[in-house]
Amino acid sequence: MSSYSSAVARACGIDFGTSNSTAGWLRPGAPTLLALEDGKLTLPSVVFFNAEEDSVAYGRQGLAEYLDGYEGRLMRSLKSLLGSSLIDGQTEVMGKALPFRELLAKFIGELKLRAERSAGRDFDTAVFGRPVHFVDDNEQADKQAERTLEETARRVGFKEVSFQFEPIAAAFHYEQSISREELVLIADIGGGTSDFSLVRLSPERAALVERRDDLLANGGVHIGGTDFDKYLSLAGVMPLLGYRSKLKNNADVPSSYYFNLATWHTINFTYTRKIWMELQEVYRDAADKEKLDRLLSLIEQRAGHWLALRVEEAKIALSDADKATLQLDRIRQGLVHDIDRATFETATGGLVDDVERTVAALLRDAGVAAERIDTVFFTGGSSGIPLLRQRIAALLPAARAVEGDLFGSIGAGLAVEAMRRYGS
Template sequence: MSHSCGVDFGTSNSTVGCIRPGASLLLPLEDGKATLPSVVFFNAEDNTTTFGRAALADYLSGYEGRLMRSMKSLLGTGLMDGQTEVQGRAVPFRELLAQFLRELRLRAEQSAQRQFTHAVFGRPVHFVDDDATADKLAENTLLDLARKAGFADVAFQFEPIAAAFTYESGIQREELVLVIDIGGGTSDFTLVRLSPEGTTKAERHDDILATGGVHIGGTDFDKYLSLAGVMPMLGLGTRLTNNNEVPSSYYFNLATWHTINFAYSQKVWRELQDVYRDAQEREKLARLLKLVDQRDGHWLAQKVEEGKIALSDADAVPLLLDRLAPDLAFTLRRGAFNTAIAHLIESIRTSVSGLLADAGVGVDGVDTVFFTGGSSGVPLLRQEIASMFPAAAHVEGDLFGSIGAGLAIDAARKFS
């Protein structure tokens, strides 16, 4: 019985996989599902901690407490060495991340009925763009957290390469594959030569033509949809009596998953009351004050995320914000969403073009574009990639499971 596993600690969702003859590579972690949302809720009313979907449910039910989501986004930033208040005490972010990884390991062990001491962790091609020192620091931080969570031996694999291993297990001939992995926090790309024979290789360095990535993901799509479509209803872009704009920093924090809690400090509350008194459109600022007072930032972010997902299948989606005002509702439109994220999609396109240039491969040389990652289904992204590779086959993997399954395969190779 192997004691190795693959761990995909994601910005939005996490999975753990291992080789189990006759069974799925991915282990069920919550309610029979293979994904565990990367969420922790500290319930201040009964001094308990919940994870995943249960954590979101407790928060949205109105329990007093602190919700943490998109914790992986802290890696490689100055916030990693900070702390937050949890149940009346200051807790370092490092401790919170280690606690989530420990819970992830324990659930996986319970599901597999074995201990996991060895793990291959997925990592983005770039934790931090254009800063090799900060990127290495982020990897070392994740290594330290994984060991604190109980993994004795830890290796790393680029997430798009892990996804490539999953795709390779089902192909019949050699293919030059471009893996497009759009996760919650990063977009990662790998150009790799895959073949049926490749599944038996322990070392794949010679098959990887190029890797690349950019620090853009699903939470960024959420952020700019919120800023463009929702935050103006709360006063973003409105003016004070002196004709200056209402400061935008409050809205940016509330639109970004891992900084929402920053809006709840006493200092910010006092500032917002001053802003309200000087606002030209007080009814909008009143909604902002109510949102902060009720600590409904994560609820709003959840509503925006749900709207973003719905826009993949519809041109317009109604959004009801009745927690902020009775019958407050408006419509999110795909056209406005596309405009809001156009600069992000252009950055992704530029990164993919750079990857091909590094590999010395033209667009006609790519046989298959393989999509994975929960945010790779955004229609504008698919349209742009399709226009870049009109002759390639376009294959959609398990958007939430390809990486975890590939990491399980890699763990079996590395630690067998």
């Protein structure tokens, strides 16, 4: 139960996520998260520019229009632009140049509009979530990413903007449910980053405004669900399209096409006339033309996002099953392909190693023995990956695992922080 349940907050919390976004607002007798699309609390971070209808669609509607076969451009993993060199670039949409900064503003403006419609009021103040590191090992680029997000938020109408680390926000959400003091590792494994915070929580501490002494350590690495999608795609699917196959001179088919198709925010790069002409040359020299036929068919249909969605579905299925079956009729009629969990775990083992090292370093930095940690609180849509959970559990043998709202804990916690900072 929230400590602030008797007041209406002046500000909202915004979780702009790589895969999904939420908005939270504290007010008496009502759920914290606001409905953003057809009564649902999440808005997939998707923009679809529908060329046939000359319209722009967001979230599930955008995905549905794309999958229904409308001509246009699908943009996903928009948050990945922050801190990258792409942010100052542009892409072509409906025959016009669209700066990536404007693309971000379109989505965040839509997120604000939907939150306001759901709340029945305007918001000019917000606490935005941010990963512990937008960019690993580059403080300047990390600060620039936060500035870009703040500038974008102000551009769409927020007058006061501040930030809270996403795992800290999740901690504040979890704290509303506990009855005693706990030392908690928050494990927020989202679409773009894996973030961790070691926090001392209790019902009594929840009422405090200043919580600096309760935060023992933060850590994070720029690895998330989209990276797991990428490496699963490269290992399990892209070989069907010619990845790691040979040219007639025994050289490898260039890998860049496959890396772009396997990475959510670069899929559209494969649709240029220049790439199409290059691939005609590659096709002529390919030793296995059947696989290149599949690649060319996929690109000609601009079906890269469709394939990425199939891979993402397989990743999710492999969290509960030993095998996932992909129906790939759009590439070739009757094409069915199985991927097993062993392939997934082998392909993503290096990512899991990096996440494990991040948690171990956080414990060392905090000077806290692993045995002292009471609870691991999992949030983020990718926190259900079995190998990740197993490795984190092995580091913290005495901790119990608690699963929060995988997509809503951060937005709800940001709403708590918005009330703390800005009041009612």
